[in-house]
Amino acid sequence: MIPVISRRHLLSYRTLLFLFVVIILSGCSSTKTVPEGDALFAGYDIKVKNEEDSSNRELGTDLDGPVRPKPNASILGLKPKLWIYNAFYTEKEKGLKHWIQTKLGEPPVLLSEVDTSSINDIMRNQLLNKGYFNNSVESTTTIEKKKANIEWTTSVSEPYRIRKVEYTLNDSLPVHQAIRATSSESLLIPGEPYDLSTMTAERVRIDGELKEKGYYYFSPENLIFSVDTTAGNRQADVLLRVKRDAPSQALQPYTLDDIYIFANYFLGDSLSTSDTIDVRGYHYVPNEDYVKAKHLLRGVFLRQDSLYTRSDQLLTVNRLMGLPAYKFVNVQFEDDTASNNQLDAFIYLTPAMKKSLRAEARMVSKTNGFAGPGITASFRNRNTFRGSEQLNVELTGSFENQIGGNRTSGEDTNSETDTNNNGLTSYELGVQTTLTFPRIMSPFHLPNLRTEFVPKTRIGLGFNFLNRVQYFQMNSFNATYAYNWRPKKTLTFDVTPINLQYVQLANTTPEFDALLADRPYLQRSFENQFIIGSIYQATFSTQVYEDHTHQFYNSTTLDLSGNVVNALYSLFGSEAPQEDYPRTLLGQRYSQYTRIDNDFRYYLNIGEESQIATRFIAGVGFPYGNSSVMPYVKQFAIGGPNSIRAFRARSIGPGSYDFYANQTDNNLSYFDQTGDIKLEANIEYRFPIVGFFKGALFVDAGNVWLIKDTYTETGEVEKPGGKFEFNNFTKELAVGTGFGLRVDVEFFVLRFDFGIPVQVPYLPEGQRNVLNDFKFGFSGENSMTLNIAIGYPF
Structure with a gap:
C-alpha cells in the first residue's frame, strides 16, 4: 500500500527541507572565494567601558561609523548576497552568471581590507571630540574556519564639561553686538559635556542669525573657538571671537x-x-x-x-x-x-517648455481591486494666460478586471457560483480639464502668503463614463473650484468651496435591476442625483524629513453636500423634504450629507532600508435632510490590495452581514457591501531581500457598518448584522495577515501581496477564526488571496 501524505504535511516537509538546504549552502559557501592566507570579515563588536562616565551618552553608535568596510549584508544570520556571489562565481567578464554575480551578489569583505590601526586612531579622535581627553582603544581579532571577528574595546572616564562660555568681542563693531545678541540661544550650555560637533553647530547657528541681519558676506569660518582646560576638575572654558583677519566685507550689514x-x-x-x-x-x-x-x-x-x-x-x-x-x-x-x-x-x-503633448500606456491598479491596461493622452500648457497658469487636458481610457483572489468563505469553491467570482470587468473613458493659477483667486483681498510653496487656485471640469459589463453604465459630471496652500513643509490645506457632481445611472441589466428591487437602501444610493457642496482637507506629514526615525502622516477630510441648497429652499418657504417627495434641482434629487474621515499613519525607520509602517483609518457619513442614504460613490468600502489584503475588494461588510446567504452571483456583492462607518488598522514590516527585491509581513483588520438598519418592503431587516453596535464591533472585524514581495526600482514599485484570512466576520460566531483551517494555495475555502498592485499600500 502506498502511503498518502497530506498536502499540508507535504508543504511542511518541503519548507523544512528548503530552509535546511539554504542554511547548509550558506554556511558552506560563505568562504568559497576567500583567498588563501586571508579570512572573511564576518562581524565585529564594540564594547565601551565607561563606568566612571556620568554623561549617559551612547558612544557605541558614534564609534560604529569608523569601521570600514562593513561585513557583508546579513539577514537572520544568513548572507544572501554573498551566497549569490559565490554560487554564480565566474572569472568571465560577461554572460548571465557574471551579471548575476555582479548585480545581485556581493563579493566577500576580507580581513585584509580592514585597517584596524587607522580605525583605532579615528575612534580615539572621535572620543577626543566628545570631551574624553583620556581614552584608550584596542582591537582583538579572532579567526576560525577562515572567518574573522573583531572586537574593539574602548575605555573612557568622566568627560570634560563646559564651565563657562565667553564672547571676546569688541562692542564698538556692529557685528560683535549682533553676535552677542544671539547668546541667549547658544547651543553651548555650562555644565554640559564638551562636544566639538556642538561647537561647529554653534558657528553655523550664529552665521544663520547674522544672515538675517544683513551680513551677506559673513561665514562660519570667520568665527573661532578657544578652549582652556587648565581650570582643573575636568572643566573647560570656551572663548568665542571673530578672527582678526576676517575680511571687512563680512563685518558690515548690507x-x-x-x-x-x-x-x-x-x-x-x-x-x-x-x-x-x-x-x-x-x-x-x-x-x-x-x-x-x-x-x-x-x-x-x-x-x-x-x-x-x-x-x-x-x-x-x-x-x-x-x-x-x-x-x-x-x-x-x-x-x-x-x-x-x-x-x-x-x-x-x-x-520651461510652454506646451507639451504626452501619451502613455499604463497598468491601472485601483484601491477597489480593479486592474488592467489603460492609456492616457494629455495636453499641458504651462503659461496659458501669461501668468504661469497651467492648463491640463487629460483623456483616459482603461479596461479593467477585478483581481485579488476569491472571497474567503465556507461555500463550495468548485460550484458554479465561484466561476463568476473573478468575472467582474469594466471599461472606463474620461476627460478631465484642470486650470491651475499659481495664486489665490478670491473676490476678497488677501495678503500674499510668506511661504516657500506657491499657493494655488484650481478649477476643474470633467466627464467620466463607466461601464460595469453585464450590470450597468454610469455617467459622472464634475466641476470644482479649489484652493491649495502649504504654510510650512509639514502642513497642507486643500479647500474646495465649490464641488459639483452629477451622477447618472444608465442602461442597467435585469440582474442589476433585480438586485436594486430587493434592496431599497442600495437603490436609493444609486439614484440619479446632484452632489453640491464643499470639501475641506488638512494634511500633516513629517515624511519630508527622510532622515527621521519616526515619521507621521495624518489627513482629515470633511465632505459636505446639499446644506446651502437646502437652506435656500427653506428660506424661500419650500415644503420640508420627505423620503418619497425629496427636493429637486433641475428635476433631480440632490444629496445632503456630512462625511468625515481621518487617515493616520506612523512609520518607524529601522536602519537604512527596513521600516515598520502602521495605519489607522476612521470614517463616518451622515445622510440627513433631503437624503436618507449616502450616495453610492460616497459610501465606505473595505478589502482589496490597499486595504485588508486577505479579502477581495468590497467582499466583506457591512458588519457581519452575509451577502451570499441569499445570492448566487458573487459579483453583485461588489455593489452591495458598503457602509456609513469605516474602521481599519494595518501594520506592515518592510525589509530588503536582495537588490531591488523587498519583502513584507503584514496584518490588516477592519470593516464597514451601517448607522441604522434599513428594511425591505415586507418589513424585514435588509442587511442583518450590518448596523454598528459599540459593544459588538470588535467581534465583526475582518482580520487578515500575510507576506509580500515587492520589486522596487525607485521610480516604480510592483507589489505582490499574499493575504491569509484569520477572522471572517460573516461566519457564525464561534466559527469566525479560520486560521487553523488555512489551506495553502489560491483555490478552495480559506485559501490565500493574491493581490497585484503598483506602489506601496500606504
Whole structure:
C-alpha cells in the first residue's frame, strides 16, 4: 500500500527541507572565494567601558561609523548576497552568471581590507571630540574556519564639561553686538559635556542669525573657538571671537539697491539692463511678453532699500521655482558700484517648455481591486494666460478586471457560483480639464502668503463614463473650484468651496435591476442625483524629513453636500423634504450629507532600508435632510490590495452581514457591501531581500457598518448584522495577515501581496477564526488571496 501524505504535511516537509538546504549552502559557501592566507570579515563588536562616565551618552553608535568596510549584508544570520556571489562565481567578464554575480551578489569583505590601526586612531579622535581627553582603544581579532571577528574595546572616564562660555568681542563693531545678541540661544550650555560637533553647530547657528541681519558676506569660518582646560576638575572654558583677519566685507550689514529680473533668460544670453520696464521698484528685463510682472512679483520677496536676509533670498527662489512657467531660477548679488554697503540683486529665470503633448500606456491598479491596461493622452500648457497658469487636458481610457483572489468563505469553491467570482470587468473613458493659477483667486483681498510653496487656485471640469459589463453604465459630471496652500513643509490645506457632481445611472441589466428591487437602501444610493457642496482637507506629514526615525502622516477630510441648497429652499418657504417627495434641482434629487474621515499613519525607520509602517483609518457619513442614504460613490468600502489584503475588494461588510446567504452571483456583492462607518488598522514590516527585491509581513483588520438598519418592503431587516453596535464591533472585524514581495526600482514599485484570512466576520460566531483551517494555495475555502498592485499600500 502506498502511503498518502497530506498536502499540508507535504508543504511542511518541503519548507523544512528548503530552509535546511539554504542554511547548509550558506554556511558552506560563505568562504568559497576567500583567498588563501586571508579570512572573511564576518562581524565585529564594540564594547565601551565607561563606568566612571556620568554623561549617559551612547558612544557605541558614534564609534560604529569608523569601521570600514562593513561585513557583508546579513539577514537572520544568513548572507544572501554573498551566497549569490559565490554560487554564480565566474572569472568571465560577461554572460548571465557574471551579471548575476555582479548585480545581485556581493563579493566577500576580507580581513585584509580592514585597517584596524587607522580605525583605532579615528575612534580615539572621535572620543577626543566628545570631551574624553583620556581614552584608550584596542582591537582583538579572532579567526576560525577562515572567518574573522573583531572586537574593539574602548575605555573612557568622566568627560570634560563646559564651565563657562565667553564672547571676546569688541562692542564698538556692529557685528560683535549682533553676535552677542544671539547668546541667549547658544547651543553651548555650562555644565554640559564638551562636544566639538556642538561647537561647529554653534558657528553655523550664529552665521544663520547674522544672515538675517544683513551680513551677506559673513561665514562660519570667520568665527573661532578657544578652549582652556587648565581650570582643573575636568572643566573647560570656551572663548568665542571673530578672527582678526576676517575680511571687512563680512563685518558690515548690507541693504538691497537695484533689483533686476530677467524673466526670459537662457544660458549664454548677452545681458543688458537697457531694455527694462520699472514695476513697483523692480527692473523687469526685457518686457512682459512671457509672464506679466504683476503675477511674477508675487513670488519675489526681495525689496529695494530693505536689509538683506537669507530667508528672503531662499523664499524668493522657492516661490519662483514653484511656477510652472520656469524650470531654472538663479539669484545672484553683486556690490553696488555707488555704495560700499549695498547689493544689487539679479534674478535669472529660465522658461520651461510652454506646451507639451504626452501619451502613455499604463497598468491601472485601483484601491477597489480593479486592474488592467489603460492609456492616457494629455495636453499641458504651462503659461496659458501669461501668468504661469497651467492648463491640463487629460483623456483616459482603461479596461479593467477585478483581481485579488476569491472571497474567503465556507461555500463550495468548485460550484458554479465561484466561476463568476473573478468575472467582474469594466471599461472606463474620461476627460478631465484642470486650470491651475499659481495664486489665490478670491473676490476678497488677501495678503500674499510668506511661504516657500506657491499657493494655488484650481478649477476643474470633467466627464467620466463607466461601464460595469453585464450590470450597468454610469455617467459622472464634475466641476470644482479649489484652493491649495502649504504654510510650512509639514502642513497642507486643500479647500474646495465649490464641488459639483452629477451622477447618472444608465442602461442597467435585469440582474442589476433585480438586485436594486430587493434592496431599497442600495437603490436609493444609486439614484440619479446632484452632489453640491464643499470639501475641506488638512494634511500633516513629517515624511519630508527622510532622515527621521519616526515619521507621521495624518489627513482629515470633511465632505459636505446639499446644506446651502437646502437652506435656500427653506428660506424661500419650500415644503420640508420627505423620503418619497425629496427636493429637486433641475428635476433631480440632490444629496445632503456630512462625511468625515481621518487617515493616520506612523512609520518607524529601522536602519537604512527596513521600516515598520502602521495605519489607522476612521470614517463616518451622515445622510440627513433631503437624503436618507449616502450616495453610492460616497459610501465606505473595505478589502482589496490597499486595504485588508486577505479579502477581495468590497467582499466583506457591512458588519457581519452575509451577502451570499441569499445570492448566487458573487459579483453583485461588489455593489452591495458598503457602509456609513469605516474602521481599519494595518501594520506592515518592510525589509530588503536582495537588490531591488523587498519583502513584507503584514496584518490588516477592519470593516464597514451601517448607522441604522434599513428594511425591505415586507418589513424585514435588509442587511442583518450590518448596523454598528459599540459593544459588538470588535467581534465583526475582518482580520487578515500575510507576506509580500515587492520589486522596487525607485521610480516604480510592483507589489505582490499574499493575504491569509484569520477572522471572517460573516461566519457564525464561534466559527469566525479560520486560521487553523488555512489551506495553502489560491483555490478552495480559506485559501490565500493574491493581490497585484503598483506602489506601496500606504
